[in-house]
Amino acid sequence: MTSIETAAPRPTEAPPLLSLRNVTKAYGSLKALDAVSMDVPAGEWLSIVGPSGSGKTTLMNIVGCLDRPTSGEVLLAGHSIAGLGGRALSDIRRTTVGLIFQKFHLIAHLNAVENVMVAQYYHSMPDEAEARAALDRVGLADRATHLPSQLSGGEQQRVCIARALINYPRLVLADEPTGNLDAANEHIVLELFRRLHEEGTTLIVVTHDPEVAREGGREIALDHGHVVREVHHG
Amino acid sequence: MFWRMVRAALTRQRTSRVMIALTMTLGACVATAMLGVMFDVGDKVNAELKAYGANIVVQPKGAAVLTDLYDDAAALASTASLRESDLANIPTIFWAHNIVDFAPFLEHRVTLLTDDAGPSPPQATIVGTWFAHELMGAAGQHTTAGLISMRSWWQVDGGWIADQDEGLALVGANLADAAGIAIGDTLTVDGGQGRSRDLRVAGIIHSSGPESDQLVAPLSTVQALAGRAGEVGRVEVAALTTPDNDLARRAARNPESLSVSEMETWYCTAYASSIAYQLDEVLTDAVAKPVRQVTESEGSILAKTQLLMLLVTALSLAASALAIANLMTASVMERAPEIGLLKAVGARDGSVVGLILAEMGVTGLAGGALGYGLGLGFAQVIGHAVFGESIAVRPIVAASVVVLVGVVIVAGAIPSIRMLARLRPADVLHGR
Numbered sequence: 001m002t003s004i005e006t007a008a009p010r011p012t013e014a015p016p017l018l019s020l021r022n023v024t025k026a027y028g029s030l031k032a033l034d035a036v037s038m039d040v041p042a043g044e045w046l047s048i049v050g051p052s053g054s055g056k057t058t059l060m061n062i063v064g065c066l067d068r069p070t071s072g073e074v075l076l077a078g079h080s081i082a083g084l085g086g087r088a089l090s091d092i093r094r095t096t097v098g099l100i101f102q103k104f105h106l107i108a109h110l111n112a113v114e115n116v117m118v119a120q121y122y123h124s125m126p127d128e129a130e131a132r133a134a135l136d137r138v139g140l141a142d143r144a145t146h147l148p149s150q151l152s153g154g155e156q157q158r159v160c161i162a163r164a165l166i167n168y169p170r171l172v173l174a175d176e177p178t179g180n181l182d183a184a185n186e187h188i189v190l191e192l193f194r195r196l197h198e199e200g201t202t203l204i205v206v207t208h209d210p211e212v213a214r215e216g217g218r219e220i221a222l223d224h225g226h227v228v229r230e231v232h233h234g
Numbered sequence: 235m236f237w238r239m240v241r242a243a244l245t246r247q248r249t250s251r252v253m254i255a256l257t258m259t260l261g262a263c264v265a266t267a268m269l270g271v272m273f274d275v276g277d278k279v280n281a282e283l284k285a286y287g288a289n290i291v292v293q294p295k296g297a298a299v300l301t302d303l304y305d306d307a308a309a310l311a312s313t314a315s316l317r318e319s320d321l322a323n324i325p326t327i328f329w330a331h332n333i334v335d336f337a338p339f340l341e342h343r344v345t346l347l348t349d350d351a352g353p354s355p356p357q358a359t360i361v362g363t364w365f366a367h368e369l370m371g372a373a374g375q376h377t378t379a380g381l382i383s384m385r386s387w388w389q390v391d392g393g394w395i396a397d398q399d400e401g402l403a404l405v406g407a408n409l410a411d412a413a414g415i416a417i418g419d420t421l422t423v424d425g426g427q428g429r430s431r432d433l434r435v436a437g438i439i440h441s442s443g444p445e446s447d448q449l450v451a452p453l454s455t456v457q458a459l460a461g462r463a464g465e466v467g468r469v470e471v472a473a474l475t476t477p478d479n480d481l482a483r484r485a486a487r488n489p490e491s492l493s494v495s496e497m498e499t500w501y502c503t504a505y506a507s508s509i510a511y512q513l514d515e516v517l518t519d520a521v522a523k524p525v526r527q528v529t530e531s532e533g534s535i536l537a538k539t540q541l542l543m544l545l546v547t548a549l550s551l552a553a554s555a556l557a558i559a560n561l562m563t564a565s566v567m568e569r570a571p572e573i574g575l576l577k578a579v580g581a582r583d584g585s586v587v588g589l590i591l592a593e594m595g596v597t598g599l600a601g602g603a604l605g606y607g608l609g610l611g612f613a614q615v616i617g618h619a620v621f622g623e624s625i626a627v628r629p630i631v632a633a634s635v636v637v638l639v640g641v642v643i644v645a646g647a648i649p650s651i652r653m654l655a656r657l658r659p660a661d662v663l664h665g666r
């Protein structure tokens with residue numbers, strides 16, 4: 001276990017999939033992120049922890065191309081995204097990133113398989129067979145035509161995961177993915193993440209739950225927009 | 235997938251969708267009714283205005299020249315006359331369909347010999363006319379011409395008489411008061427030169443015109459009293475006319491001055507002057523003249539009525555667009571997480587706008603179609619309430635309503651589209 005004040009990039013052989021340099025996000029005088037630097041090599045499972053309001057979601061939004069930093073440099077898959085416009089950001093988001101939310105954000109009037117197909121539609125071509133296969137992989141083959149309101153929280157989160165994975169993103173971002181789930185469903189979701197990790201997908205998981213955080217190979221703690229701690233597991 | 239998403243979306247958020255559709259229904263209904271009435275109102279308003287009297291007067295040639303020369307030459311003119319038999323030609327002219335009504339008039343000065351007449355018995359003018367005369371048009375259709383419809387606003391106590399009631403007459407209210415005449419009285423009417431008749435009073439005319447001091451009787455009665463069998467002094471014609479333009483005014487001054495093609499255009503347009511010209515052609519020794527003031531005011535009242543209807547249409551559509559803009563904005567706000575999600579999985583602003591517009595378009599068009607149907611009915615209600623007739627809705631109304639509904643949908647969608655474009659997924663997806 002090592003604990004350090006700032007996250008000095010550790011030298012790696014291959015260029016990292018994600019690299020942040022002095023990333024700052026300011027809301028007026030409040031700095032939600034304050035000069036954050038980190039590297040995430042391809043294939044890593046990184047946990048982000050920290051108290052509420054410490055900047056975890058802000059960090060995820062910037063990495064997920066949903067938001068832009070006030071200053072600093074973000075390199076994602078070799079592209080600098082800090083200065084890109086909305087259209088270019090949405091292109092990178094579509095091709096590179098899969099998003100998993102605490103509140104699932106399924107479209108209420110579309111059934112499970114259609115919710116997965118939406119991501120296909122905006123990525124390339126909707127393919128119902130492939131979308132059903134993705135639901136099968138998260139154990140929901142028999143729920144394909146259910147509306148979100150007919151699914152339990154855990155099932156909805158699995159649809160959300162299937163949607164995030166359908167276009168084979170290189171980076172999966174999950175913001176408190178188990179925050180709304182009971183222990184049983186939490187285990188199912190973690191099992192899915194383990195499988196993803198084994199397949200080589202890069203995972204960044206924000207969590208409050210120390211047990212979930214320990215699943216990652218590395219854990220970074222944020223507080224008041226600073227990286228305050230970095231822990232390597234296993 | 236696009237339409238799958240649209241279809242799925244249309245089945246939820248029912249209330250706000252129904253509201254949008256209803257708003258569009260209302261707008262389209264008013265637009266259809268107003269435009270339907272507007273395009274058909276020309277004929278209706280003209281038909282209404284015929285109540286104000288004739289817009290073309292036909293006089294014998296001699297009389298017309300004299301009235302033009304001397305202001306007060308009507309008395310001199312009374313000897314020149316038109317032929318009653320020619321009148322049958324009027325429904326055969328090119329614009330016969332536009333002739334709403336006409337009536338001949340023959341006036342004669344008579345002495346009234348009542349029982350209690352003193353040394354100087356009262357004198358009065360008796361007017362002979364048609365009341366409801368059956369005629370056959372060129373196409374074999376029956377038309378009725380005469381005073382009963384041309385003076386529909388007269389109030390006649392005791393009731394109108396018929397053309398074959400040669401022993402009956404109507405008396406103007408002033409004259410009846412002055413000479414002590416009541417309904418049912420029999421008057422001995424002396425036309426001079428030994429021509430006299432007994433006429434029973436069938437009705438009293440209440441009106442503000444000259445007839446208040448006159449007697450009105452069937453044409454044949456007056457022809458007999460005046461010794462002018464088959465003659466007519468004047469014909470009044472009520473015709474539906476197109477408002478005059480430059481061409482019509484030049485033609486009215488001198489038809490010979492027109493080129494062949496101008497002549498063609500003029501002849502085949504229902505100007506008062508071209509109808510008058512055609513009347514000249516079928517009536518021997520006659521001069522037909524538009525009565526200008528009436529014709530022009532008809533045109534301007536019509537234009538004002540139509541302008542009013544256009545304004546009502548524009549206002550109701552603007553109101554619809556505003557209401558739709560409100561409903562749409564509320565609906566987009568409610569759906570912000572969904573829209574944010576679409577953007578988060580990679581939808582561009584344009585695709586999201588397209589999706590929302592398609593939903594909106596389907597909703598609005600459904601409302602618009604319903605509104606068009608209701609508007610057709612509403613137009614008939616207006617037609618019957620205001621004009622007592624059906625409205626013939628023209629194809630151009632359908633075309634205009636389709637275009638207007640499209641414009642209203644797009645205009646109503648603009649504020650929510652701007653909102654959609656501004657909406658950032660980061661702000662809505664984490665529930666701040």
Ligand SMILES: Nc1ncnc2c1ncn2[C@@H]1O[C@H](COP(=O)(O)OP(=O)(O)O)[C@@H](O)[C@H]1O
Nearest residue numbers: 027031032050051052053054055056057058059
């Ligand atoms: N859009 C925003 N406007 C103003 N302040 C914001 C905004 N987003 C986040 N913040 C602030 O930035 C800080 C970090 O927020 P966030 O990243 O959501 O924290 P966490 O996800 O770690 O709970 C908080 O103090 C929050 O209030």
Ligand SMILES: [Mg+2]
Nearest residue numbers: 056057058664
């Ligand atoms: Mg958060």
